[in-house]
Structure formats: structure tokens, C-alpha cells
Amino acid sequence: MISLAVDDLSYFGRDPWWLVVVKAVFCFAFAMLTVLFSIVWERKVVAWMQLRIGPNRHGPWGMLQSLADGIKLMLKEDVVVKGADKFVYVLAPVVAAIPAFMSFAVVPFGPADNEISVFGHRTPMQLTDLPVGVLYILATASVGIYGIVLAGWSSGSTYPLLGGLRSTAQMISYEIAMGISFAAVFLYSHSMSTSQIVATQQHTWYVLLLPVSFLVYMVAMVGETNRAPFDLPEAEGELVGGFNTEYSSIKFAMFMLAEYVNMVTVSAVATTLFLGGWRAPWPISTFWAGANHGWWPLLWFTVKIQLLLFVFIWLRGTLPRMRYDQFMKLGWKVLIPVSMVWLMLVASVRALRNENYDFQRVLLYVGGGVLAVLLISLAADVFRDRAAKKAEGAGQAGQEGPGDRFDPMAGGFPVPPKPGQTLPPVPRRRSRAPEAAEHQLVGKDGDDA
Amino acid sequence: MTETTVGIGGAAEGTDMVLNIGPQHPSTHGVLRLRLVLDGERIREAEPVIGYMHRGAEKLFEARDYRQIIMLANRHDWLSAFSNELGVVLAVERMLGMEVPERAVWTRTLLAELNRVLNHLMFLGSYPLELGGITPVFHAFREREELQNVMEEISGGRMHYMFNRVGGLKEDLPAGWLGRARQAVADVRSRMDVYDRLVLGNEIFRGRTRGVGVLTPAAVHAYGVSGPIARACGVDFDLRRDEPYLAYGELGDVLKVVTRTDGDCLARFECLLEQTHNSLALADACLDRLTQLPPGPINQRLPKVLKAPEGTTYAWTENPLGINGYYLVSKGDKTPYRLKLRSASYNNIQALTELLPGTLVADMVAILGSLFFVVGDIDK
Numbered sequence: 001m002i003s004l005a006v007d008d009l010s011y012f013g014r015d016p017w018w019l020v021v022v023k024a025v026f027c028f029a030f031a032m033l034t035v036l037f038s039i040v041w042e043r044k045v046v047a048w049m050q051l052r053i054g055p056n057r058h059g060p061w062g063m064l065q066s067l068a069d070g071i072k073l074m075l076k077e078d079v080v081v082k083g084a085d086k087f088v089y090v091l092a093p094v095v096a097a098i099p100a101f102m103s104f105a106v107v108p109f110g111p112a113d114n115e116i117s118v119f120g121h122r123t124p125m126q127l128t129d130l131p132v133g134v135l136y137i138l139a140t141a142s143v144g145i146y147g148i149v150l151a152g153w154s155s156g157s158t159y160p161l162l163g164g165l166r167s168t169a170q171m172i173s174y175e176i177a178m179g180i181s182f183a184a185v186f187l188y189s190h191s192m193s194t195s196q197i198v199a200t201q202q203h204t205w206y207v208l209l210l211p212v213s214f215l216v217y218m219v220a221m222v223g224e225t226n227r228a229p230f231d232l233p234e235a236e237g238e239l240v241g242g243f244n245t246e247y248s249s250i251k252f253a254m255f256m257l258a259e260y261v262n263m264v265t266v267s268a269v270a271t272t273l274f275l276g277g278w279r280a281p282w283p284i285s286t287f288w289a290g291a292n293h294g295w296w297p298l299l300w301f302t303v304k305i306q307l308l309l310f311v312f313i314w315l316r317g318t319l320p321r322m323r324y325d326q327f328m329k330l331g332w333k334v335l336i337p338v339s340m341v342w343l344m345l346v347a348s349v350r351a352l353r354n355e356n357y358d359f360q361r362v363l364l365y366v367g368g369g370v371l372a373v374l375l376i377s378l379a380a381d382v383f384r385d386r387a388a389k390k391a392e393g394a395g396q397a398g399q400e401g402p403g404d405r406f407d408p409m410a411g412g413f414p415v416p417p418k419p420g421q422t423l424p425p426v427p428r429r430r431s432r433a434p435e436a437a438e439h440q441l442v443g444k445d446g447d448d449a
Numbered sequence: 450m451t452e453t454t455v456g457i458g459g460a461a462e463g464t465d466m467v468l469n470i471g472p473q474h475p476s477t478h479g480v481l482r483l484r485l486v487l488d489g490e491r492i493r494e495a496e497p498v499i500g501y502m503h504r505g506a507e508k509l510f511e512a513r514d515y516r517q518i519i520m521l522a523n524r525h526d527w528l529s530a531f532s533n534e535l536g537v538v539l540a541v542e543r544m545l546g547m548e549v550p551e552r553a554v555w556t557r558t559l560l561a562e563l564n565r566v567l568n569h570l571m572f573l574g575s576y577p578l579e580l581g582g583i584t585p586v587f588h589a590f591r592e593r594e595e596l597q598n599v600m601e602e603i604s605g606g607r608m609h610y611m612f613n614r615v616g617g618l619k620e621d622l623p624a625g626w627l628g629r630a631r632q633a634v635a636d637v638r639s640r641m642d643v644y645d646r647l648v649l650g651n652e653i654f655r656g657r658t659r660g661v662g663v664l665t666p667a668a669v670h671a672y673g674v675s676g677p678i679a680r681a682c683g684v685d686f687d688l689r690r691d692e693p694y695l696a697y698g699e700l701g702d703v704l705k706v707v708t709r710t711d712g713d714c715l716a717r718f719e720c721l722l723e724q725t726h727n728s729l730a731l732a733d734a735c736l737d738r739l740t741q742l743p744p745g746p747i748n749q750r751l752p753k754v755l756k757a758p759e760g761t762t763y764a765w766t767e768n769p770l771g772i773n774g775y776y777l778v779s780k781g782d783k784t785p786y787r788l789k790l791r792s793a794s795y796n797n798i799q800a801l802t803e804l805l806p807g808t809l810v811a812d813m814v815a816i817l818g819s820l821f822f823v824v825g826d827i828d829k
Contacts, residue, residue, distance in 0.1 A: 050587035158468050162490065162810065228581060229653055235581070238814040240475060318647070320654050321581025323811040324490060417667055 009193060011112050012129045019118060023127045027104040034305065035260040039066035041306075042313045049317040070253060078249035083156030092154060093247065093254035096147025099140040100261035106133040107268045110278050110297035112195035125278070125297065126195060133194040134182055137269055138175065141224060144258060145171040148226070148233055148243045151255070155246040163242025166324055167226070167233035173331035174223040180339040181213040181220065184346045185273050198277030205276040212342040214274045216335050218311075221266040223331070226259060227312055229319040230327060267308035268301075275304050345370070465493060470813070472501045478575065479824025481798070485805070485813070492813060495805035497798055502828040510788035515541050515615055515755050518788065522775070523609050525792060526826035528571055530606075531564035532768040534613035537788075539694060540764035540777040541615045544757040552739070553617035553747045558696040559630075559735035560600070560612065561766075562728045566637070567596050568769035569725040572821045576718060577648050579818040580657055588643045595633045602626060615755060617748025631736050638729045644722055658714035662804045662816035665712060672803070673796040676771025677720040678820060682712035688767035696735070703727075703734040714819035721821065756783055768793055770821055794826035 015023070040055060040063055047054030055062035080086060110116065110125025117123075130136055145167060152164015186192055188209060189200040207214045223230040234242035244255045271277055278297030285291055291300070322330070345366060352362045406421040408414060417423055471482035480501035486494040506525055510518050515537075522537045523530035535557060542549060574589025597607045603622055604610040612619050648654055669679045679686065687706040689697040697704060707723040709716035757779040765774035771793025778787040797820050804816050
């Protein structure tokens, strides 16, 4: 297995220094341009969902809006609040922004076999690859979180502190679910290197083989990037701006940049791990053999990233924010157990296949196990409901006992009702409206007649 | 020399954090300030600090004549200006023993209901916004725009209509206005399901509001809470039914007093939404009636100097946000001797001290938003 991985990475690490620089600059530029585009794209899509037009003043179709915003932000006054820990306060946005770009180093934009030629030099369309590429991605993503936590702490202010704390808890719980969903991919691909993972998706994308892992990752990646409905660390309705409340000018711009670059990065990782990476989508690949060669993979890759970014935007346009504790519950009580059980299932299926059991028997064993678990949980639910109903019934019977009548003048003074007691109905005052008085008069006349 | 001892409060002794929500904070939509003592994210104590927007409305009433008061009175709750004017003119008309023409009564009822819809739409949009859902508010504002156009056509104002006069309304309705109003109401009614589908049907929204901020009927009575908030706790009280003013007595078959029993944020939002549906139905009923009414005057000729006779009266109306009352004391002058204003939001937000302790900061936003207040209505 190890020898296989080494063989696959043989294309990497052989570029001349200038080509490495060109590729690194390309990765940076790709991330930046996607961010610049996706901000305008987001504002346009959200505007469309909200019956508005969106930005349309700068450049064609408002495309230069985010560039103008960026320049405006740089020219704003840079405030350093008095209570801040200055060194950490300045460091935090840098720590948030830089790791966001770093993941792109191992993201494959195209096949790993010297497909393209740059100035006569044949090279793979990827900066580099590692035998532990995905672990590297996880590591850089985690470092970025420090930026947010440190920003929250160093601002020396209440709202940022709460935002930073939320962010800490959020990252810890969601990276576990994320890591487990990656593990299922490793079981199928036999490798942690990104180029190898894409290579093994030649016939079937992992989104079809591992749908549960994909869903868990989709949720975790929204949580990881602090985007709605999981934007608790900034939560503008409750924490004003959360960790970035005290930041302005270029430092604030860095946080915004980090958030959007992170979105692009996690979308790129989702594409690589589950959506076939740079591979052309199914109907195209059947009739066009050249779709996966040359420069074309870059197009498919970009399109897939944009579709995932659209999902991010769509979520933001539709969903309200979750509450902090509900979000933690979702992470620890739903996502982590689900992805653990799913990983166990995937591992059992792989193990049985390796032992040369035929597919039907594998299905029988695994399906039987899943069915048994479902039945047990169903039975548990039914019994729990019954128990709850019984308890409720008992509670009601107890409440209706005598002696709980409300005495408004208990002890000779007016008193409010005790817990469990109900107020007598409030007497309605007779209506003072003239119409009502007339009706009464009419009634009297009728009686006399 | 005198020695001054400065108290530092309990916060400095424990590990609790004191968090000032407001006066400038996105979720207080105005300048309400809440002083919270936090334990982590859990609220230990909450104290609403009000008065940042006090404009001395009651004192100003005493220096204005009755026509000018209408203009002042429609300002305190800027989302229900028409209903605010209504209370003043009802009080003065009652003091004068003045009969209002039937067309004016029905038009007032119609406009009051349209005003209620406008007010409720604002909160139907802004409440999801406070919970982080940014889209519904724009849909709410589209509907508001439709209705505001109709209101603007008759009164010239989009928020502060100034259309009530003692003895009726400012002027007659423009030709064809009833048809346009009917069209606007129909348009809004046809799109009202957006809130059911986009907001109420949302699992996250329900998760954040169900069982949160439960207000008991006992607290409702203790704090004098009224309006949709009180009715969401099962307190079945609505002046439109229980002490009919304007033409509500004859709308009994259309008017439905919406109540819920849960008393949580979700119940309050549901009450508001269903009440909006009902108000639109009421507006349609008023339009039906207005088309059948014979032509006639819409206001009374007033004397050059309008003086209310000596005496007192209390006129209360079911405003969109709750009970709005004016206690008018007159000494027979051009100006009132005293005009006490009982506004709905002032009483409604007092319940916050009861609701907030023990909840999370995120719940604070949900509860605050679900109390549907206007800061001007609190601070007067």
C-alpha cells in the first residue's frame, strides 16, 4: 500500500523553482478571484431571493463591487481599541487569513500525470501533493480557527469574547464529525493523498458510494466556515459582530477575506473528496473522451466549486440562525454518532468484501444489522412515549387535587397565585360604547311589548 | 470634606459578566437598553433601562389644541400612527358628544385594520431577521409597499397619516380608491402564505421559538400585558370584540380573536400572523360595506375654536401592539388639562424582567423580538 502511494506521488516535487512559484501564485490568484466573484455572486443571488436587484454600479453586472469594497475598507480608519492586547489583536486577522489559502497547495486542479505544458515544461495541474494531503488540509483549517479565538480574546470586550468562545466550541465539535466523514473516504481510496483520492473516483464518485459521509461533511463545512445558519461566532443579531466587533479597516477585511477563502477551500475539498475532483460530470464524460485531459479539468473543477458556493449562499438566504446549544446538540448527538455508525458500516462492508464474501451475503449481514438497530430504536421510542404519557397522566391527576384552590385574600392580604394555582376569570366590565347601550334599550322595549 | 462611596455592584465580586445590550444594539431596534448579568451565556438577571427616547409627549399634549394633539399623538408608536390618532379623536368626540357620520366610521375601521396589517407585517419580517433569517423582511416590505401606496393616496403620508379629525376624517376618499384598495388587499392576501412556508415551517425557526420565553397568564395580568402577546398566553381579551368601538360591533362574524395557549415565542408569532390574516379579511369586509353605503359626509363642520367641555374620559382602543388608552382631563379650555397616554409597549416590555433570567443570550434575542415593541411607544 505504501509503495503504491509513493508511486503515485512520483510526478510531484520535480518542478523547477520558477514553476513552483508560478503554481503557488496561481493557487493564490485562483482563491482570490473566486472570492471576488463569489462575493458579488452571493449578493446577486441573495438579492434575487429577496426581490431586489443587488449591486450593479461597479463594472459590468456589478462584477467589480467587491474590488471597490476592498479598496474602501483599506482606506478606512484603523482603530485599535484601548482595552486590546495589541500584539495578539494585530496578529489575529493574519492568523485567520493565511491558513485559509494554504490548503490550496494540495488541491488537484487536474490529472496527476504531467498533462499540461507550462513554457514547454510538462507538469501536473497541482502545486504539490503529500501522502497525508487531507491531514494537512485539516491541520491548516484548524490553525485558521486560532485567528477567530484570539481575536475574540484580545479585543478586551464582551461581545467578541462570547463570539470567540462560541467559535472554540464550534470548531472542536465539528472537526470531529468532519474527520470521521473523511475516514470513510480513506477506506475506499486507500490513500490520504488528494490526487490519489480523485484518481480512485474514476468510475463512481464518492458522493454516490458514501452519501452519508457527504451529508455530514456538508453540514460540518458550513459549521467550519461560520456561515449561516451556523454563523454563531459573529451572530450580528445577538453578538453585534461577535469576534470582529472591534475590528475595522484592513483587519476587518482580513477576516472577511478569511471567511470567503475558507468557503472556497472547503468547497474545493468537498469537490476533491466526494464530487470526483476535476473529473467531468457524468453525461459529458460518456461522449467526450477529451473532457478529462488538457486544461479542461480546470473548468469542471471551477464549476463544481461554484455550485457548492451557491449552496452556501442558498442556505444563507433561507435559514435563520441556530441557537448555540442546539448547534452543539446537532454536532455531538447527531453528526458524530451518525458518522461513527456509518464508518463502522463502511468498514464492515469493506472487510467482508476483502474476505471474499459475495455481495448478497454482505448486503444480508449489513442490512440485517441496520434493520435490527432500527427496530430496537423504534421499540424504545414506543415505550418511552408510553412512559411519558403515564407520567403526564399521573402529574395531571396530582395537580387536580383539592386544597389547591386560589384564595386571593389568604392571610387577610391580597396575594398572587402560588405555582400551580390558577386565577379566577377576570370579570369583564360592561361596555361603555353608545351602540351597546342602545341595544339594551331596544331589549327593554321588546320585553314591555 | 464629604466622603463619597462608590458602589461597584455584585458583578465585580463574582465571575459574572455584565453585558449591556444597547442602547445601540441590532436586536433592540431602537434605543432600548438591557442590563444583563451573565453566567457564561446564561442570563442571571435582566433589567430593561428605558427612557433614552423620551420626548415628553404627555407634557406637550398640554400645550397643544385638540387638532394639533392628533399630530403629536400619532408619533409615539410610529408603526400604528392611524390607531394612535384614533384614540385621541374618539376621546374628544365623546367629550363633545359628537356623532360621527357612518361613512367616516367605516372608513376609520378600514384604515385602522390596514394600519394593523402594516404594523404586523413589519414584525413578521423583522422577527425572522433577528433570528438570522434575512429574507422574509424583504417579502414583508413588498406587501407593506402595496398597502402604503393605498394609504399614501388618501392621506399623503406613508407612516404618519394625520388623516383623523375630530368628527370624522380629513377629506373624502378619491374616486376609484376603493377599487385600488381592494386590489391591494387581494394582492397581499394572495401572497401571505410566504410566512407560513418560509418562516413557520422552518425547523430551525420552530426550534428557536418553541418553549422559549413562556409568559404565564398570571404574569400577563400582573404586568398589564396586552395585544397579541397577551392573547398568545391564552388571555382572551380584545377590545374590538369585548368593548366594540368604531364599526367592530357589526363585524362580529368576520372578526376572529386569535388566541394561543402556549405563551412562548412561537405562539406569539403565530398569533401575529393569524391576526394579520384576519385583519385583511376585516379590511375586505369594510370595503364591501363602504361600497354599499349611501353617499354622505365624511366629517363634521367644526367651530373655529374647538373646546372640550369640562370633565374626564378614558378612550382605549385595540392598537396593533395592544391596548392604547388616552385619559383626557379637560377644564373646558382649548388644550387638555392633562392627557395621560397608556401605551401598549410600555407595559409589554416590563415582562422582560420575568422572562429573561435563566435563558441564553441567543434566547434573549428571540424573546425580545417576540415582544413586538416600538421604542417610541415605550418611552413616549
